[in-house]
Amino acid sequence: MNHAIEVDSLSHNYGDRVIYENLSFSVPTRKVVALLGKNGVGKTTLIRILMGFLRPSGGQCKVLGEASHKLTAANRERIGLLFEGHLTYDLMTIEEIERFYRPFYSNWRSELYYDLVDRLKLPNSHRICNMSCGQRSQVVLGLIFAQSPELMILDDYSMGLDAGYRRLFLEYLDNFIGEGDKTVFITSHVVQDMEDLVDEVIFLQRGGKILQMPLDEFRTKFRCHSFEMEASSKTPSSDQLITNVDIHERRPVIYSFASKDQLSEHLSVHWPGVKLMHDIPMSLEDAFIGLTGKY
Amino acid sequence: MMPARFARWSLLLLAIILFAIWLPQAHNKLFEYRFGKTHLFYSPVAKTFIYKELLGEGHQFVYRDREGNNYSREQFETLIPFIYYKNMDLWGKLPLELDGNSFDIQTIRKERQVMELKPVELTEYNPRIQLFPLLESNPGRARLRFPENVFRPGDSLEFIDSDHNHPTPSHDESGDHDHPTLELTEDFSAALTVAGFQFPVTATYGQVSILKAFDAGYFLVDNQDRLYHLIRKDGHPTVWRVALPDSVKVRFIKVTENKRRETVGFLLDQENKLHIISYSTYQLIPLNLPGYNPDTMELKIIFNPLYRTTIYSDQENIYAVAMDKEYRVIDSFSRTMAMAAPRLPDQIRDFLSPFRLELRDPNSRYFAMQLIWNGNIAIFGSIAAMLLAVAYLRLRGYKPFSHPVDIALVLLSGFYGLIALILLPPDND
Amino acid sequence: MLLRSIFLKEWLKIRWFWFVALALNLGILVYLFIDIRHQFQVEHSEMIWYWVFELRRLLYTEIKYIPAITGAMLAAAQFAPEMINGRFRLSLHLPLRNELLVGSWVLFGAIMSGLLALIDAIGLYFIVLTWFPQEAAVSAVLTALPWFLGGWVAYFGATLVLLEPQPLRRLTYLGLSIAFMSILFLEKGYQEYDRVILVLSACALLFVPAIMLPAHRYRHRN
Numbered sequence: 001m002n003h004a005i006e007v008d009s010l011s012h013n014y015g016d017r018v019i020y021e022n023l024s025f026s027v028p029t030r031k032v033v034a035l036l037g038k039n040g041v042g043k044t045t046l047i048r049i050l051m052g053f054l055r056p057s058g059g060q061c062k063v064l065g066e067a068s069h070k071l072t073a074a075n076r077e078r079i080g081l082l083f084e085g086h087l088t089y090d091l092m093t094i095e096e097i098e099r100f101y102r103p104f105y106s107n108w109r110s111e112l113y114y115d116l117v118d119r120l121k122l123p124n125s126h127r128i129c130n131m132s133c134g135q136r137s138q139v140v141l142g143l144i145f146a147q148s149p150e151l152m153i154l155d156d157y158s159m160g161l162d163a164g165y166r167r168l169f170l171e172y173l174d175n176f177i178g179e180g181d182k183t184v185f186i187t188s189h190v191v192q193d194m195e196d197l198v199d200e201v202i203f204l205q206r207g208g209k210i211l212q213m214p215l216d217e218f219r220t221k222f223r224c225h226s227f228e229m230e231a232s233s234k235t236p237s238s239d240q241l242i243t244n245v246d247i248h249e250r251r252p253v254i255y256s257f258a259s260k261d262q263l264s265e266h267l268s269v270h271w272p273g274v275k276l277m278h279d280i281p282m283s284l285e286d287a288f289i290g291l292t293g294k295y
Numbered sequence: 296m297m298p299a300r301f302a303r304w305s306l307l308l309l310a311i312i313l314f315a316i317w318l319p320q321a322h323n324k325l326f327e328y329r330f331g332k333t334h335l336f337y338s339p340v341a342k343t344f345i346y347k348e349l350l351g352e353g354h355q356f357v358y359r360d361r362e363g364n365n366y367s368r369e370q371f372e373t374l375i376p377f378i379y380y381k382n383m384d385l386w387g388k389l390p391l392e393l394d395g396n397s398f399d400i401q402t403i404r405k406e407r408q409v410m411e412l413k414p415v416e417l418t419e420y421n422p423r424i425q426l427f428p429l430l431e432s433n434p435g436r437a438r439l440r441f442p443e444n445v446f447r448p449g450d451s452l453e454f455i456d457s458d459h460n461h462p463t464p465s466h467d468e469s470g471d472h473d474h475p476t477l478e479l480t481e482d483f484s485a486a487l488t489v490a491g492f493q494f495p496v497t498a499t500y501g502q503v504s505i506l507k508a509f510d511a512g513y514f515l516v517d518n519q520d521r522l523y524h525l526i527r528k529d530g531h532p533t534v535w536r537v538a539l540p541d542s543v544k545v546r547f548i549k550v551t552e553n554k555r556r557e558t559v560g561f562l563l564d565q566e567n568k569l570h571i572i573s574y575s576t577y578q579l580i581p582l583n584l585p586g587y588n589p590d591t592m593e594l595k596i597i598f599n600p601l602y603r604t605t606i607y608s609d610q611e612n613i614y615a616v617a618m619d620k621e622y623r624v625i626d627s628f629s630r631t632m633a634m635a636a637p638r639l640p641d642q643i644r645d646f647l648s649p650f651r652l653e654l655r656d657p658n659s660r661y662f663a664m665q666l667i668w669n670g671n672i673a674i675f676g677s678i679a680a681m682l683l684a685v686a687y688l689r690l691r692g693y694k695p696f697s698h699p700v701d702i703a704l705v706l707l708s709g710f711y712g713l714i715a716l717i718l719l720p721p722d723n724d
Numbered sequence: 725m726l727l728r729s730i731f732l733k734e735w736l737k738i739r740w741f742w743f744v745a746l747a748l749n750l751g752i753l754v755y756l757f758i759d760i761r762h763q764f765q766v767e768h769s770e771m772i773w774y775w776v777f778e779l780r781r782l783l784y785t786e787i788k789y790i791p792a793i794t795g796a797m798l799a800a801a802q803f804a805p806e807m808i809n810g811r812f813r814l815s816l817h818l819p820l821r822n823e824l825l826v827g828s829w830v831l832f833g834a835i836m837s838g839l840l841a842l843i844d845a846i847g848l849y850f851i852v853l854t855w856f857p858q859e860a861a862v863s864a865v866l867t868a869l870p871w872f873l874g875g876w877v878a879y880f881g882a883t884l885v886l887l888e889p890q891p892l893r894r895l896t897y898l899g900l901s902i903a904f905m906s907i908l909f910l911e912k913g914y915q916e917y918d919r920v921i922l923v924l925s926a927c928a929l930l931f932v933p934a935i936m937l938p939a940h941r942y943r944h945r946n
Contacts, residue, residue: 077819103725302937422915457769
């Protein structure tokens with residue numbers, strides 16, 4: 001199997017509000033793929049559909065080769081799922097929750113769980129509902145690791161975490177992925193965290209438009225150029241080469257996947273009077289905003 | 296997913312059962328009306344049967360005789376002067392001259408008696424804890440009183456003390472009179488044995504009350520289906536064997552003490568023939584009652600100075616047999632009551648579903664889940680419900696014929712099923 | 725092992741409520757004991773026996789609705805937390821057939837509320853036996869059977885209502901449960917349900933498979 005997740009012409013809407021229309025993408029096995037999008041574009045909805053908790057209006061999703069709304073117990077065992085907000089059984093203690101989950105999974109690895117939660121320096125009788133968000137996230141991640149899943153689906157892991165715990169979470173995750181044979185599908189709106197973690201990114205935009213490519217490719221190809229224009233010329237706007245234009249910056253800029261030469265030529269034909277100036281270096285977050293816009 | 300389908304069918308079935316119980320109940324609450332239960336009498340004046348019946352709504356009584364003559368209310372009451380003897384007295388019509396005899400108020404009072412037997416009193420329809428107080432029949436005072444013990448009919452007649460809740464009182468003083476209930480058990484069991492009674496007791500009949508003219512004790516049936524009469528007199532047992540004709544096996548006895556001391560009650564035999572038990576002689580007087588069914592009919596016998604009239608009825612028919620004082624039949628009459636006539640709301644109910652479940656049987660204290668068929672008219676109702684179900688499913692975007700179980704349920708249960716289907720529509724897969 | 729694990733979680737959820745319910749049930753039994761004792765102090769024993777045997781007065785109606793309250797309470801303790809933030813999804817993701825999972829949940833709840841009903845029944849039997857012959861004690865337990873069945877219906881009714889995702893359907897389940905409950909408390913004397921209690925229990929068994937429907941609907945919402 002080449003793809004852990006396959007989404008084919010997925011549509012969904014809440015009443016009249018279209019969330020996606022004809023959405024298709026796939027997550028290759030043994031890759032770490034991030035689904036990036038701003039708040040409210042339907043990341044969590046997509047995860048719910050993938051896990052069979054929501055029936056889409058149309059289209060198909062396959063997870064580990066099975067239709068997502070008919071996942072068998074055997075396949076659920078192979079999927080580690082982090083629910084939004086680190087949802088878990090709050091009224092259990094550190095020890096109880098491990099004891100609860102252990103019998104369900106044949107490859108359970110208690111040591112991975114305790115390796116993580118022991119660092120919290122909390123007694124094993126500590127109740128999860130008395131923990132901070134960060135501590136909780138360690139517990140939940142520990143449980144997912146102990147399950148030793150092939151596919152991890154992590155929905156908005158960063159919610160409620162401060163920078164320290166976010167970093168910690170990612171380090172552990174990175175280590176775990178290092179063991180090999182793991183596929184990870186992760187959603188986030190904290191884009192810079194993805195820099196060292198992911199192989200591919202999927203940008204999800206409002207209305208369900210997506211862009212999927214390897215992260216490296218995105219980093220090398222997606223560029224930001226400042227530009228100047230004569231008073232008489234029209235302000236350029238998005239077209240097939242120009243991804244985005246931002247004139248609210250100190251200097252107006254154009255974002256594009258095209259090389260500088262291609263873009264210059266394109267501008268001279270379609271937007272005479274507009275002249276590219278400098279290449280502006282971008283962080284991943286800058287690039288993300290450049291791609292998706294600020295609003 | 297199969298379990299989800301089974302789950303929904305279970306719910307549909309549950310809903311149908313509950314509708315079959317509650318919707319007819321709602322119908323009763325809405326449409327039941329005090330329609331003409333007939334009051335039927337034998338007139339010693341006109342020598343015929345007369346009755347009063349509520350016909351329409353409101354208070355439209357008719358007073359009529361068997362021959363169809365109508366009477367005013369006052370005329371009607373004058374025809375049964377022994378019933379309305381106080382009115383007769385008020386209207387100055389006493390003493391009464393009838394058949395050459397004169398009846399004053401004292402005579403009428405002395406001769407009046409009513410005996411009643413209802414299905415709900417029968418053992419089968421009446422849960423009863425088998426513990427009975429045996430009253431002192433010679434209390435030596437104006438009123439009867441309950442003893443501080445009850446007896447448990449079984450392998451002996453075991454008396455249990457109610458203050459100590461035990462066959463023998465707990466705190467024991469030495470001496471031979473310290474176990475009053477133990478002594479009672481021995482005394483009464485022995486007295487029965489001496490009279491030929493073979494334990495265990497298989498049935499016990501008596502009237503548990505202190506608000507009665509006197510106490511006639513209990514009738515007990517033994518292991519050999521023989522009948523015995525037991526009373527407690529001056530603290531001691533008195534037992535009589537009651538000789539029964541060979542053809543008579545006891546189904547039920549109702550003891551009903553009356554100050555006239557002519558009868559002690561009814562004996563219903565296993566062929567459902569009713570007898571009156573005479574006081575003191577225990578002679579059984581068989582009653583000739585055509586159409587009488589003790590399981591569905593309430594019965595009463597009205598005694599007056601000239602006649603004994605037996606009247607018995609279920610929800611549809613009423614019967615009367617007039618007898619003389621020696622229980623010889625003089626005349627009889629029966630009539631279908633106005634309340635039995637089918638009414639529109641009943642017909643609508645019968646149309647809506649092929650059956651209903653009756654929780655309450657008016658002739659029993661026990662609840663039941665009696666399945667009652669509503670009749671052939673329900674075929675049309677069920678087909679209508681099924682067509683509506685198909686239309687409903689189609690309207691909601693289902694393929695009706697991919698839900699055959701739903702359709703079948705509606706066909707079998709009529710509108711109960713249709714409502715259940717609307718409340719619990721299928722989930723689209 | 726799995727079952728133990730599932731029961732552990734259910735126990736953690738309901739334990740305080742269960743102990744509160746236990747206290748409530750025992751409290752009512754104590755009250756019943758004191759109440760009957762009081763009756764026998766102010767009235768002659770043979771008179772009370774006459775009321776009970778002949779007039780069919782029930783001296784133990786205090787416990788009438790207790791099983792139903794207990795059942796609904798335990799169902800709420802078990803399933804209300806699952807509905808907060810959609811925590812139910814955590815369990816539905818466990819590698820176990822969902823019917824087995826939900827089945828074990830209600831099995832646990834039925835056992836725990838059944839345990840309380842058993843305590844009530846035994847308590848009732850011995851309290852009545854203190855002042856009445858054994859016949860009356862047996863009769864009291866038989867008379868209370870439909871009330872215990874009411875506890876069962878309340879437990880499953882509340883479970884259906886709580887697990888169901890759609891508000892209108894919840895009303896339907898609530899209505900069905902109330903309609904069922906309403907046929908269990910109609911007695912006017914003792915042992916009137918003796919001949920129908922088995923049929924009613926069989927009908928109440930329909931609730932067990934029925935529980936799978938809201939669970940299924942929860943998992944596959946639109």
